[in-house]
Amino acid sequence: MSVRKLFLLPGDGIGKETMAEVRKFITAMNEKFGSGFETEEGLVGGSAYDAHGVAISEADMEKALAADAVLFGAVGGPKWDSVPYEHRPEAGLLRLRKDLALFANLRPAICYPALANASSLKPEIVEGLDILIVRELTGGVYFGAPKEIIDLGNGQKRGIDTQVYDTYEIERIASVAFELARTRKNKVCSMEKRNVMKSGVLWNEVVTATHKAKYSDVQLDHMLADAGGMQLVRWPKQFDVIVTDNLFGDMLSDIAAMLTGSLGMLPSASLGAPDEVTGKRKAMYEPVHGSAPDIAGQGIANPIAMIASFAMCLRYSFNMIKEADDLETAIANVLERGIRTGDIMAEGCTKVGTEAMGDAILAEF
Amino acid sequence: MSVRKLFLLPGDGIGKETMAEVRKFITAMNEKFGSGFETEEGLVGGSAYDAHGVAISEADMEKALAADAVLFGAVGGPKWDSVPYEHRPEAGLLRLRKDLALFANLRPAICYPALANASSLKPEIVEGLDILIVRELTGGVYFGAPKEIIDLGNGQKRGIDTQVYDTYEIERIASVAFELARTRKNKVCSMEKRNVMKSGVLWNEVVTATHKAKYSDVQLDHMLADAGGMQLVRWPKQFDVIVTDNLFGDMLSDIAAMLTGSLGMLPSASLGAPDEVTGKRKAMYEPVHGSAPDIAGQGIANPIAMIASFAMCLRYSFNMIKEADDLETAIANVLERGIRTGDIMAEGCTKVGTEAMGDAILAEF
Ligand SMILES: CC(C)[C@H](C(=O)O)[C@@H](O)C(=O)O
Numbered sequence: 001m002s003v004r005k006l007f008l009l010p011g012d013g014i015g016k017e018t019m020a021e022v023r024k025f026i027t028a029m030n031e032k033f034g035s036g037f038e039t040e041e042g043l044v045g046g047s048a049y050d051a052h053g054v055a056i057s058e059a060d061m062e063k064a065l066a067a068d069a070v071l072f073g074a075v076g077g078p079k080w081d082s083v084p085y086e087h088r089p090e091a092g093l094l095r096l097r098k099d100l101a102l103f104a105n106l107r108p109a110i111c112y113p114a115l116a117n118a119s120s121l122k123p124e125i126v127e128g129l130d131i132l133i134v135r136e137l138t139g140g141v142y143f144g145a146p147k148e149i150i151d152l153g154n155g156q157k158r159g160i161d162t163q164v165y166d167t168y169e170i171e172r173i174a175s176v177a178f179e180l181a182r183t184r185k186n187k188v189c190s191m192e193k194r195n196v197m198k199s200g201v202l203w204n205e206v207v208t209a210t211h212k213a214k215y216s217d218v219q220l221d222h223m224l225a226d227a228g229g230m231q232l233v234r235w236p237k238q239f240d241v242i243v244t245d246n247l248f249g250d251m252l253s254d255i256a257a258m259l260t261g262s263l264g265m266l267p268s269a270s271l272g273a274p275d276e277v278t279g280k281r282k283a284m285y286e287p288v289h290g291s292a293p294d295i296a297g298q299g300i301a302n303p304i305a306m307i308a309s310f311a312m313c314l315r316y317s318f319n320m321i322k323e324a325d326d327l328e329t330a331i332a333n334v335l336e337r338g339i340r341t342g343d344i345m346a347e348g349c350t351k352v353g354t355e356a357m358g359d360a361i362l363a364e365f
Numbered sequence: 366m367s368v369r370k371l372f373l374l375p376g377d378g379i380g381k382e383t384m385a386e387v388r389k390f391i392t393a394m395n396e397k398f399g400s401g402f403e404t405e406e407g408l409v410g411g412s413a414y415d416a417h418g419v420a421i422s423e424a425d426m427e428k429a430l431a432a433d434a435v436l437f438g439a440v441g442g443p444k445w446d447s448v449p450y451e452h453r454p455e456a457g458l459l460r461l462r463k464d465l466a467l468f469a470n471l472r473p474a475i476c477y478p479a480l481a482n483a484s485s486l487k488p489e490i491v492e493g494l495d496i497l498i499v500r501e502l503t504g505g506v507y508f509g510a511p512k513e514i515i516d517l518g519n520g521q522k523r524g525i526d527t528q529v530y531d532t533y534e535i536e537r538i539a540s541v542a543f544e545l546a547r548t549r550k551n552k553v554c555s556m557e558k559r560n561v562m563k564s565g566v567l568w569n570e571v572v573t574a575t576h577k578a579k580y581s582d583v584q585l586d587h588m589l590a591d592a593g594g595m596q597l598v599r600w601p602k603q604f605d606v607i608v609t610d611n612l613f614g615d616m617l618s619d620i621a622a623m624l625t626g627s628l629g630m631l632p633s634a635s636l637g638a639p640d641e642v643t644g645k646r647k648a649m650y651e652p653v654h655g656s657a658p659d660i661a662g663q664g665i666a667n668p669i670a671m672i673a674s675f676a677m678c679l680r681y682s683f684n685m686i687k688e689a690d691d692l693e694t695a696i697a698n699v700l701e702r703g704i705r706t707g708d709i710m711a712e713g714c715t716k717v718g719t720e721a722m723g724d725a726i727l728a729e730f
């Protein structure tokens with residue numbers, strides 16, 4: 001049995017509480033199935049800033065690089081609102097994505113049947129919804145240079161950010177989307193603003209060429225990102241896989257998450273390219289939700305997104321398909337039985353805290 | 366009685382049909398009230414390209430600059446999909462915005478009571494919704510340079526767009542938002558991605574300073590644009606005025622429009638700065654919807670967004686407040702009476718075409 005190295009970065013706010021629940025699954029899998037997980041834990045975001053004056057230390061970056069997979073909680077909170085820009089909590093997250101070269105961010109937006117009524121959308125619009133947003137994560141306006149504020153004198157400043165995409169970056173994220181579509185409903189919709197952005201023109205061109213060269217069996221559509229946002233709200237079930245850039249992906253995946261009524265429940269996976277020799281890919285798994293400083297430390301946060309992120313880790317980093325399926329089924333069953341944290345509480349259900357939710361899923365697993 | 370110069374740019378697709386309905390109101394107002402409207406008509410988008418090989422001719426640009434207000438239909442369609450980038454239909458629209466210096470785009474998202482059920486959102490989420498998105502329209506990634514595709518050799522290209530905002534651009538759009546908020550619920554929410562973008566940091570800083578200096582009586586909140594998109598879907602009634610940049614405004618206003626179930630019905634106004642001597646501001650009015658090539662020429666398009674855009678024109682360019690109110694009431698009444706175009710048809714209602722809808726509103730006006 002091989003060793004499986006996990007590096008845990010709970011981060012700030014509810015990240016600590018939700019990560020504690022994932023630990024229970026790691027321990028249980030080691031004990032029950034001899035899964036051989038080895039864990040180390042580090043600091044990221046405001047917690048790292050408080051301890052080391054940076055959003056992630058070099059030592060922790062090294063551990064992240066050496067791990068088979070990183071589990072990430074959440075970062076940020078009002079405590080760090082006036083920290084210098086380069087040390088703000090998000091800088092730790094962005095550095096992990098960039099230095100681990102995690103270019104492919106997979107954000108499933110599924111509507112748990114038990115929660116169809118929790119959405120602000122009509123149940124018939126979201127019931128059974130299962131789409132996957134594939135977001136480019138290491139390029140675009142997040143990392144392009146120049147990125148600066150210039151003092152122009154006369155009390156005027158200029159803020160500049162640069163959106164940059166190269167052919168190879170678009171090609172590899174498009175390939176990930178097409179590959180994943182083949183395991184699903186075989187449909188990809190690519191979104192950009194080619195009517196306004198040159199990077200959008202190139203995006204459209206490269207996705208089209210990649211499709212033609214290697215994936216013509218997959219159905220490909222193109223949509224302008226603003227129209228795509230509209231269509232997500234109008235009739236989200238028209239989509240299977242959506243592929244888009246870093247910034248549009250940020251907006252569109254948050255909207256998709258909100259549609260499902262399951263915001264506190266959605267996981268994500270951020271993957272690098274497979275190593276040419278070993279085939280292994282760097283990976284980080286994190287909930288779509290944030291650090292929720294308003295409820296942190298009260299033991300009431302919903303740990304499902306974090307636990308579901310661990311399920312994605314089992315699936316994508318360790319090819320433990322059965323275990324991943326079982327864990328996802330356990331989550332659905334617990335919801336079906338009416339066990340709920342406060343954020344998804346509904347009439348006739350049993351309200352529980354973070355730990356009890358984790359325990360209930362573990363008992364079902 | 367003064368002359369009121371309108372320049373009509375129907376554009377492509379359903380733009381021609383919906384503009385024809387607005388003409389009826391112009392004629393009626395001249396005849397009934399002696400409103401003194403003088404109209405000229407020009408070409409924009411694909412229609413201009415077909416006639417002149419450009420998305421808008423210099424002669425028409427001059428007429429737009431000389432008019433008191435421009436009424437704009439819609440541009441684009443598959444016919445012009447492979448036109449050179451600089452002549453694509455959208456280039457005409459972008460040039461009008463830029464050369465007329467229409468920096469303030471006002472996009473009301475209101476839910477007509479008669480249509481609350483047409484939304485994909487639950488009626489209780491959208492009933493009575495009345496928010497105003499104030500979008501910066503002449504800056505940001507739409508116009509920043511460099512904006513280009515570079516050939517890097519080796520089959521690699523690089524697409525680049527530049528997001529740029531100067532202090533004065535943020536200050537003036539923030540002021541518009543605060544002024545408008547004072548005529549409404551006195552609340553502004555500013556949206557950017559300051560956790561990732563330097564232009565977002567500057568945006569946040571300048572909006573905050575403008576608020577402190579001149580508008581501290583208005584309630585100001587800040588939200589990250591991705592969270593803002595979520596909140597729009599979750600509970601849109603929490604907002605009154607939203608102020609945001611060109612690209613986020615494009616996405617967020619389309620989403621807000623879709624929420625209302627009234628997409629084919631929403632108008633917009635794009636305003637310049639008041640002239641220092643005359644106080645007059647350049648202005649253009651256009652529906653939020655596009656040219657809908659799939660239904661163009663069939664006489665079934667919904668003309669309400671175009672007519673409501675004319676109502677905004679009466680209000681903002683000519684200070685004809687009563688006439689604007691009356692026109693908006695006429696629209697609401699016709700909907701209340703169950704008269705519907707196909708896009709908003711519902712059980713028990715009467716389905717009509719573009720002309721009959723225009724006539725019904727005119728009869729009510
Ligand atoms: C925290 C922030 C930097 C991040 C992003 O913008 O990518 C978050 O919104 C996300 O979507 O993961």
Ligand SMILES: CC(C)[C@H](C(=O)O)[C@@H](O)C(=O)O
Binds near residue numbers: 458
């Ligand atoms: C047609 C297009 C250039 C335009 C934009 O992106 O601004 C449109 O989407 C809009 O919102 O008015």
